[in-house]
Amino acid sequence: MHIPDGFIPYWQCAIYYVILIIALYFASRWARNNLDEKRIPLMAVLAAGIFAIMSMNLPIPFGTSGHMVGGTLVAIVFLAPEAAILVFTVVLLIQALLFGDGGITALGANVLNMAIIGGGVGLLTFKGLKNFIGKYPAIGIGAWLATFISAEFCAIEMIIAGKFPLIIGLTSMGILHAFIGIIEAVLTVIVIYVLEKYRPDLLAWNRKRKSNELVI
Amino acid sequence: MNINEALDLDALSSQNSIVHNLEGRIKLIAVLVIIVFTVYSNQLLVPVVMEIFLLIMIFLANLSFINSFKRIALLLPFGGFIILFQPFIHPGAIIWQSSVSWLHITDLGLNWAILLAARLIVSLTAIVLLSSTSPVQEIVQSFRKLGMPKDLAMILSIMVRFLFVFIDELSAIRTAQKSRNFNIHSKLTPYKWRIKQVGYTIGMMFLKAFEKGENVYFSMISRCFSDNSQLYSSKKNINLSDYSYLALIIILMAILQVTVMFFNQDLGYLGIVLYS
Numbered sequence: 001m002h003i004p005d006g007f008i009p010y011w012q013c014a015i016y017y018v019i020l021i022i023a024l025y026f027a028s029r030w031a032r033n034n035l036d037e038k039r040i041p042l043m044a045v046l047a048a049g050i051f052a053i054m055s056m057n058l059p060i061p062f063g064t065s066g067h068m069v070g071g072t073l074v075a076i077v078f079l080a081p082e083a084a085i086l087v088f089t090v091v092l093l094i095q096a097l098l099f100g101d102g103g104i105t106a107l108g109a110n111v112l113n114m115a116i117i118g119g120g121v122g123l124l125t126f127k128g129l130k131n132f133i134g135k136y137p138a139i140g141i142g143a144w145l146a147t148f149i150s151a152e153f154c155a156i157e158m159i160i161a162g163k164f165p166l167i168i169g170l171t172s173m174g175i176l177h178a179f180i181g182i183i184e185a186v187l188t189v190i191v192i193y194v195l196e197k198y199r200p201d202l203l204a205w206n207r208k209r210k211s212n213e214l215v216i
Numbered sequence: 217m218n219i220n221e222a223l224d225l226d227a228l229s230s231q232n233s234i235v236h237n238l239e240g241r242i243k244l245i246a247v248l249v250i251i252v253f254t255v256y257s258n259q260l261l262v263p264v265v266m267e268i269f270l271l272i273m274i275f276l277a278n279l280s281f282i283n284s285f286k287r288i289a290l291l292l293p294f295g296g297f298i299i300l301f302q303p304f305i306h307p308g309a310i311i312w313q314s315s316v317s318w319l320h321i322t323d324l325g326l327n328w329a330i331l332l333a334a335r336l337i338v339s340l341t342a343i344v345l346l347s348s349t350s351p352v353q354e355i356v357q358s359f360r361k362l363g364m365p366k367d368l369a370m371i372l373s374i375m376v377r378f379l380f381v382f383i384d385e386l387s388a389i390r391t392a393q394k395s396r397n398f399n400i401h402s403k404l405t406p407y408k409w410r411i412k413q414v415g416y417t418i419g420m421m422f423l424k425a426f427e428k429g430e431n432v433y434f435s436m437i438s439r440c441f442s443d444n445s446q447l448y449s450s451k452k453n454i455n456l457s458d459y460s461y462l463a464l465i466i467i468l469m470a471i472l473q474v475t476v477m478f479f480n481q482d483l484g485y486l487g488i489v490l491y492s
Contacts, residue, residue: 094375
């Protein structure tokens with residue numbers, strides 16, 4: 001899903017960069033208001049962890065392999081898509097500059113797909129469904145939907161750029177990421193389960209509840 | 217992306233050569249300028265000449281051509297997947313027709329496929345050159361010196377310091393799993409079980425990341441870290457050879473641009489001028 005350099009026309013790249021700058025402004029404001037000075041080391045080390053997690057190749061049915069993205073994971077842990085934006089901007093920048101994984105000119109588009117849409121869709125789905133179907137199924141559906149919709153957005157961006165046929169582009173990216181999304185969903189659920197079991201204080205919903213109890 | 221690749225890169229980028237010794241900011245600007253200039257050009261001449269220039273730089277940096285090409289080849293799949301569609305989706309003169317009426321290759325489509333492949337190869341070669349001749353910290357420091365917002369620069373700087381710690385951490389976990397005969401890709405164990413183990417591994421990595429983040433924070437505040445803290449940057453002056461390198465690239469691009477404008481009709485694969 002990492003769009004490389006040279007596939008998106010420059011005026012479209014400029015639009016995605018403007019979206020990235022606006023998103024970074026709001027993400028920085030959120031971090032200042034919610035994480036104090038702890039935000040910098042926490043986000044930095046988390047970004048390094050996400051980078052390592054993304055480097056793990058996972059087996060996917062049909063003989064291919066892929067890796068976890070983690071946009072939904074970060075957004076759900078902090079209950080804020082802004083966290084995913086901050087983490088993924090630095091992760092994708094380093095991936096592009098060191099490993100050529102995703103383009104420098106396409107950085108705005110890649111952050112939009114994986115962090116803004118991925119984190120946002122995952123978190124909104126989780127928040128919307130958790131009271132109806134339970135916490136873990138909502139996390140799973142959120143992560144799956146985030147992967148699927150991010151991939152479709154990536155396809156739409158390539159279609160707008162004139163580099164992807166409409167039907168085949170949407171279908172091929174959709175089918176492939178529907179499978180990858182299942183793995184992303186299972187892994188996101190397991191990771192949240194592990195966090196809830198061993199360090200519940202790290203999850204934003206537990207922190208909020210705790211602070212309420214203290215107030216009462 | 218391979219985690220061993222990151223460790224190899226660190227060793228590669230610490231070598232000594234004309235290109236390695238250039239100032240970090242100059243190398244970063246040069247690569248960004250080459251990528252932007254190449255990917256927004258519609259004439260095949262531009263990527264071909266820029267690729268030759270980058271290959272000369274790789275030679276001067278004493279880097280292995282085989283290893284560089286291997287790295288580029290590993291990064292081609294997603295871009296290659298999109299390129300595969302190009303000959304079939306652009307309108308133009310049909311140069312091959314299948315038995316199915318809608319499946320045909322056009323000259324303009326073929327041009328786009330070749331141009332996109334050339335752009336992709338140049339941008340990946342530029343990244344391979346940058347990452348093989350500049351240590352990660354040097355790249356990050358260059359971003360800071362070029363005016364990256366403080367918070368983002370700080371996150372980036374601390375992130376790359378811990379990148380290798382986590383890569384080591386993950387390698388240790390994998391070695392421990394391997395010593396117990398665990399293989400993610402082995403079909404001898406049920407798929408569900410393997411995914412569950414991977415989930416636990418990622419969960420542990422996430423926990424370690426958080427805990428390390430907290431420890432880093434505590435050690436930073438114990439050393440008087442605050443919102444007003446500045447990161448240390450080593451001073452390295454830009455000298456004549458750095459300016460010359462950048463000037464060479466700009467002159468090369470100017471010559472290319474003039475040539476493309478002057479001989480517009482004669483350039484491009486199959487004699488067709490491409491428009492975006």
